[in-house]
Every structure is written in structure tokens, then in C-alpha cells.
Amino acid sequence: MAENDDVPFNRDFPLKPGVVDNVRPGIRRILCENPSPFTFTGTVSYIVGTGKVAIIDPGPDNEAHAAALLDAVRNETVTHILVTHTHRDHSPNTARIKAATGATVYAEGPHRASRPRYESEKHNPESGADRDFMPDIAVRDGETIEGSGWALQAVATPGHTANHLAFAWPDRNLSFVGDHVMGWSTSIVAPPDGSMIDYMASLEKLAARPEDFYLSGHGPEIPDGPRYVRFLIRHRQAREASILHRLAKGETDIPTMVRAIYIGIDPRLTGAAGYSVLAHLEDLVGRGIVATDGDPVIGGTYRLAAA
Numbered sequence: 001m002a003e004n005d006d007v008p009f010n011r012d013f014p015l016k017p018g019v020v021d022n023v024r025p026g027i028r029r030i031l032c033e034n035p036s037p038f039t040f041t042g043t044v045s046y047i048v049g050t051g052k053v054a055i056i057d058p059g060p061d062n063e064a065h066a067a068a069l070l071d072a073v074r075n076e077t078v079t080h081i082l083v084t085h086t087h088r089d090h091s092p093n094t095a096r097i098k099a100a101t102g103a104t105v106y107a108e109g110p111h112r113a114s115r116p117r118y119e120s121e122k123h124n125p126e127s128g129a130d131r132d133f134m135p136d137i138a139v140r141d142g143e144t145i146e147g148s149g150w151a152l153q154a155v156a157t158p159g160h161t162a163n164h165l166a167f168a169w170p171d172r173n174l175s176f177v178g179d180h181v182m183g184w185s186t187s188i189v190a191p192p193d194g195s196m197i198d199y200m201a202s203l204e205k206l207a208a209r210p211e212d213f214y215l216s217g218h219g220p221e222i223p224d225g226p227r228y229v230r231f232l233i234r235h236r237q238a239r240e241a242s243i244l245h246r247l248a249k250g251e252t253d254i255p256t257m258v259r260a261i262y263i264g265i266d267p268r269l270t271g272a273a274g275y276s277v278l279a280h281l282e283d284l285v286g287r288g289i290v291a292t293d294g295d296p297v298i299g300g301t302y303r304l305a306a307a
């Protein structure tokens, strides 16, 4: 969520839905028409290679977008479909592209939460999970997927979802980073599907790699990826500090903290902001810095742990 200015966001992304854009030699991108406060202008699908190609993130259940992707590769063969994570704006169209092309589907695995659901916890309505998705090939961290003229290395980047993968292309010094890193906004980290501790570790992991040109699931390319990720890490550290600052004034709940911290936020994002605060609190409770009664849940009250 783009609620403050400490990260150098770039919202300049003039790409129109359905238009094939050659973002780099051998890399095409097509925007799906599914704009929203969560997806920015929509989901960006990528076509990697020429002749025999891979499609990364076929997008939401959207017939027009599937037709645009298939039209873009009409004299070519789709050999691979790669999916970064199982959210409904990324994976459902896989079924259409697979049916039309017979391509093999690669992803980390079906949707899963980052931790077991607590007894007291309801289903998180913000999660947008695609629970129908199942890859043909389950890809592990570090594995290389090879096609005609390209080789992509899977980089496990849990946090936004537990099964999130980035796909690095070391020979080209670039990475397809899905929703783990986006130029237009921060990523949503909403427990139990998401995890702040995993997300922060995945940011460090990505920034330590040599690839420095990022292509995201939404919005424009990121030219100096590792430097941008450092801003994201500092942003989350600052968010954690504001939460601790609120708690230093006394016991409080998540809606109160959201009102105090997310000044001027789009009202449609208030729910997601609450889960973002919960993600920090879950991490802080785990580290023994914050206390709550029972499990850390969205409806709980929180206080600083007795020193």
C-alpha cells in the first residue's frame, strides 16, 4: 500500500491492456484489464523467449487476457507456464493457457498458509487465494527451469504468500519478482497466508543476489532492484517502529493503530492495512517484544511485553 513517501515509488506505467510490449529483447509483457486498489493497473503477464516460449503468470480468470496472450504467441510454441504465486490475479488463467497449448505448469506448489490457522481465527477475506491451482511440476528453491534460449532459476521468496517464487535469469542479470517487489507500491503481507518474518528474509535474500533489473506482477520495471529493496526494508522497519511507538502509549487494538499510522489511506485498503499491522505484531509477539492474550489475531489487543 502506497501510504507514505519513504520509498521511491514509480507509478508511471502507460502500458494499455492487451498490447504486446517488448520490454527487453526476448521478453514481452501484456497487461490484463483487472485494475483495482490491490492490482494497480492490472496484472502483468510475461512471455519469455522466442519460438518456444514460457509464459509467466497467465493472470486472473479472464478470457480476453488469455486470448491476448495466445494471440501474441500464435506462430510459436508455449512449452512452459511459470506461476509466481497462487493469488486469484495471477494463477487462475493457467488452466486456459494450458488447455490451449499443452504447456507444463511450474510453481512451488498449491496454495498454503505460512503457518497453521489458529482456532480463534476466521478465514482471512483479504487473501484472494486461488485454492484450485496445482502445478504439474513442483519447483524448489534454487532449481533451474530451462527452455529454448532461456534458463530461469527459482528463488523461494515467501512472505506475500508462503509459496511465492521469483524467477531469476542470471545470464540476463534480471529477475521476474512477482508480487514480492513492486515499483508502484509495497506488497500486502497478510497472515496467515503471508508472514512478515518470511517477507523480510526474502527481501534480504533477493537484494543479496546479483540480478538488478526487476520485472513485477504489477506496474513498471524496477531498474535498480536491490537498491529499491533496501528502501522497502527500511520502510517496514519504520512501520514496526511506529507500531511500537503506539504501543508505548498503552494497550491498543489493530483498528486504532491503523487509524493512527495510516493517515489518509484509501478506505478500500483499511482492511489490508489491518492485516499488515497484524503481520508486524505476529513477528513482534514471536520475538517477545509485544504481548497479547492468546494467539496474535486481527481482533486482539496488544501491549508491550513486560521487560
Ligand SMILES: [Zn+2]
Pocket (backbone or CB within 6 Å): 039, 043, 087, 089, 090, 179, 217, 218
Ligand atoms: Zn498480484
